[in-house]
Amino acid sequence: MKRFIGFVKKEFYHIFRDKRSLFILFGMPIAQILLFGFAITNEINNVDIAILDHSKDVTTQEIIHKISASNYFSIHQFLEKESDIESVFKKGKVKAVLNFEKDFSKNLIKENHSTIQVITDATDPNTANTISNYVNAILQSYLKEQNKNSKTPYQIIPQTHMVYNPELKSVYMFVPGVMTIILMLVSAMMTSISITREKELGTMEILLVSPLKPFQVIIGKVFPYIFLSIINAVIIIVLSIFIFKMPVQGSLFLLGVESVIFIITSLALGILISTISATQQTAMMISLMGLMLPVILLSGFIFPVSSMPVPLQVISNIIPAKWFIIIVKGIMLKGVGLQFIWKETLILLGMTVFFIGLSIKKYKIRLE
Amino acid sequence: MSINLEHISKSYGKIEALKDISFKVHPGELFGLIGPDGAGKTTLFRILTTLLIADEGKANVTGFDVVKDYKNIRKSVGYMPGKFSLYQDLTVEENLTFFATIFGTTIEENYELIKEIYVQIEPFKKRRAGKLSGGMKQKLALCCALIHKPKVLFLDEPTTGVDPVSRKEFWEMLKRLQQKGITILVSTPYMDEAALCDRIALIQGGEILEIDTPINIVKHYPKAIYNIGSKDMYELLQKLKGFENTYTMYPFGEFVHYTDKRDDFNPNELQQYLEENGLKEITIEKTKATIEDTFMELAK
Numbered sequence: 001m002k003r004f005i006g007f008v009k010k011e012f013y014h015i016f017r018d019k020r021s022l023f024i025l026f027g028m029p030i031a032q033i034l035l036f037g038f039a040i041t042n043e044i045n046n047v048d049i050a051i052l053d054h055s056k057d058v059t060t061q062e063i064i065h066k067i068s069a070s071n072y073f074s075i076h077q078f079l080e081k082e083s084d085i086e087s088v089f090k091k092g093k094v095k096a097v098l099n100f101e102k103d104f105s106k107n108l109i110k111e112n113h114s115t116i117q118v119i120t121d122a123t124d125p126n127t128a129n130t131i132s133n134y135v136n137a138i139l140q141s142y143l144k145e146q147n148k149n150s151k152t153p154y155q156i157i158p159q160t161h162m163v164y165n166p167e168l169k170s171v172y173m174f175v176p177g178v179m180t181i182i183l184m185l186v187s188a189m190m191t192s193i194s195i196t197r198e199k200e201l202g203t204m205e206i207l208l209v210s211p212l213k214p215f216q217v218i219i220g221k222v223f224p225y226i227f228l229s230i231i232n233a234v235i236i237i238v239l240s241i242f243i244f245k246m247p248v249q250g251s252l253f254l255l256g257v258e259s260v261i262f263i264i265t266s267l268a269l270g271i272l273i274s275t276i277s278a279t280q281q282t283a284m285m286i287s288l289m290g291l292m293l294p295v296i297l298l299s300g301f302i303f304p305v306s307s308m309p310v311p312l313q314v315i316s317n318i319i320p321a322k323w324f325i326i327i328v329k330g331i332m333l334k335g336v337g338l339q340f341i342w343k344e345t346l347i348l349l350g351m352t353v354f355f356i357g358l359s360i361k362k363y364k365i366r367l368e
Numbered sequence: 369m370s371i372n373l374e375h376i377s378k379s380y381g382k383i384e385a386l387k388d389i390s391f392k393v394h395p396g397e398l399f400g401l402i403g404p405d406g407a408g409k410t411t412l413f414r415i416l417t418t419l420l421i422a423d424e425g426k427a428n429v430t431g432f433d434v435v436k437d438y439k440n441i442r443k444s445v446g447y448m449p450g451k452f453s454l455y456q457d458l459t460v461e462e463n464l465t466f467f468a469t470i471f472g473t474t475i476e477e478n479y480e481l482i483k484e485i486y487v488q489i490e491p492f493k494k495r496r497a498g499k500l501s502g503g504m505k506q507k508l509a510l511c512c513a514l515i516h517k518p519k520v521l522f523l524d525e526p527t528t529g530v531d532p533v534s535r536k537e538f539w540e541m542l543k544r545l546q547q548k549g550i551t552i553l554v555s556t557p558y559m560d561e562a563a564l565c566d567r568i569a570l571i572q573g574g575e576i577l578e579i580d581t582p583i584n585i586v587k588h589y590p591k592a593i594y595n596i597g598s599k600d601m602y603e604l605l606q607k608l609k610g611f612e613n614t615y616t617m618y619p620f621g622e623f624v625h626y627t628d629k630r631d632d633f634n635p636n637e638l639q640q641y642l643e644e645n646g647l648k649e650i651t652i653e654k655t656k657a658t659i660e661d662t663f664m665e666l667a668k
Contacts, residue, residue: 205449
């Protein structure tokens with residue numbers, strides 16, 4: 001036990017005396033969560049649009065008013081002629097142009113329909129899509145208001161109800177993802193680097209020629225990072241609750257326990273990486289390329305797993321992050337208990353045991 | 369036997385690092401492995417400290433087999449690798465405490481053993497190990513290797529890159545440790561240090577050239593050696609190279625160590641030859657062979 005404490009003490013000296021790793025440990029989580037929370041978002045707010053109104057009658061005025069009254073759009077400019085559309089897009093400020101046909105009101109009353117052209121700048125396809133959907137929705141609701149009294153014989157009215165994230169805040173989607181990335185990165189990358197550093201500096205040689213057993217070295221290396229990762233998890237949860245008003249519907253305790261399980265999974269991965277890499281650089285490259293990319297691309301953090309091609313869906317199953325994201329979303333947004341996520345928890349535990357077993361088997365008791 | 373090697377061979381791919389090495393080190397002996405870089409010294413140390421497995425042959429350290437009983441060896445030997453391998457971001461004191469702890473002991477418990485060395489670095493005990501001078505680093509590394517009172521001490525080139533004064537001090541310490549009953553296997557590329565060992569093994573290209581006491585090794589030198597001095601060293605070397613009876617000649621400090629092909633060599637003849645070739649202030653004196661001379665002769 002004394003040996004263990006001595007070893008852990010030494011590890012903390014390493015961590016606290018290395019300004020760079022301290023910065024990565026605590027600067028990165030905060031920077032990432034703020035970045036994803038504020039800057040990277042799928043929502044649209046106050047998008048600049050331009051209007052080309054050929055009829056300038058009561059109906060178009062009402063529609064324009066309704067659109068500008070919403071928070072989604074702000075009218076940047078009124079255009080005079082068709083040729084202005086292209087030039088206003090080229091300037092880049094305006095993301096969409098609404099083009100009302102001539103005699104808009106007259107056509108609507110006489111022929112029962114009139115046209116409005118919605119032109120969007122699709123250099124950013126997601127935003128373009130969202131804009132055209134929002135405009136459509138505003139037009140529909142305008143029509144509904146107008147037709148209150150007239151009777152149409154058949155009508156299907158969909159009543160959409162978005163559960164768990166009714167305001168469709170993208171930060172709700174990012175927080176579980178960012179938490180996963182950070183825990184994964186801090187735990188796996190930092191441990192693999194700290195173990196390979198001993199190899200690179202030659203101190204591993206002395207540790208090997210000592211009575212320390214392999215598992216004592218590994219546990220001693222890993223323990224400080226469990227502790228630091230838990231602090232990180234707490235920072236992320238606190239930030240998301242207080243800055244982004246993210247709800248935690250389920251039990252905080254369960255969230256904590258699941259986080260610790262995931263931290264241990266990542267640490268086991270880190271140990272495994274350190275057994276196959278000889279230098280700190282290799283360890284870092286493997287952690288970044290082998291862990292970060294799959295976590296971002298395949299875990300369902302940004303792109304939903306269900307819309308991936310089948311081979312990728314199959315691959316996504318072996319990524320621990322996928323299961324942890326399901327768990328975190330379940331607990332934070334849906335408020336589910338263990339009875340709904342026991343399967344994912346078991347998968348994570350299984351992976352952990354597998355990685356630890358593999359890395360103990362691969363851990364070298366000699367130099368080659 | 370403290371250390372016993374039988375027919376040890378080891379290759380890295382096609383390169384043979386050690387070829388059929390056998391020798392014994394007695395308990396309490398200060399045994400030196402003398403050889404240039406790349407002779408296989410480090411590989412030999414790593415096999416004996418259980419870090420590498422030999423391709424062929426058997427080896428014992430304090431009676432334990434280096435492959436089967438590696439755990440017992442790791443408990444009872446002290447190892448100082450050739451590359452400085454302490455934690456540079458830890459202070460002198462923290463390094464020492466750490467190594468004491470992982471061997472299950474404390475600084476106080478074995479302070480007697482390291483006292484003489486430690487007092488020299490104690491004024492710097494709050495300094496990070498990475499900021500120490502070369503000699504200080506080696507003293508600290510020796511303290512760390514000694515802190516658990518090992519039976520056998522393995523020192524791989526402990527004085528490489530250390531200034532002459534610190535080198536001398538370091539060897540004095542080894543002598544004192546030896547008197548406390550610790551068996552020491554030390555390697556060095558410096559021939560002058562070889563004379564301080566009880567016995568030495570001359571090693572080159574993975575092969576042992578000779579094993580004996582330093583005195584005996586020098587005694588076996590077959591020829592008479594002459595110190596030749598002159599004002600112009602470069603010219604002297606050139607002219608000696610051109611002399612038909614030159615057997616060997618190596619620059620050695622301010623002189624050239626010269627041996628002649630003939631047994632009945634007359635120094636006056638050489639003096640005459642050199643003078644004729646325009647060299648000035650020529651001195652020729654008979655001298656004793658050194659370990660370096662022997663090594664050069666054997667390594668031919």
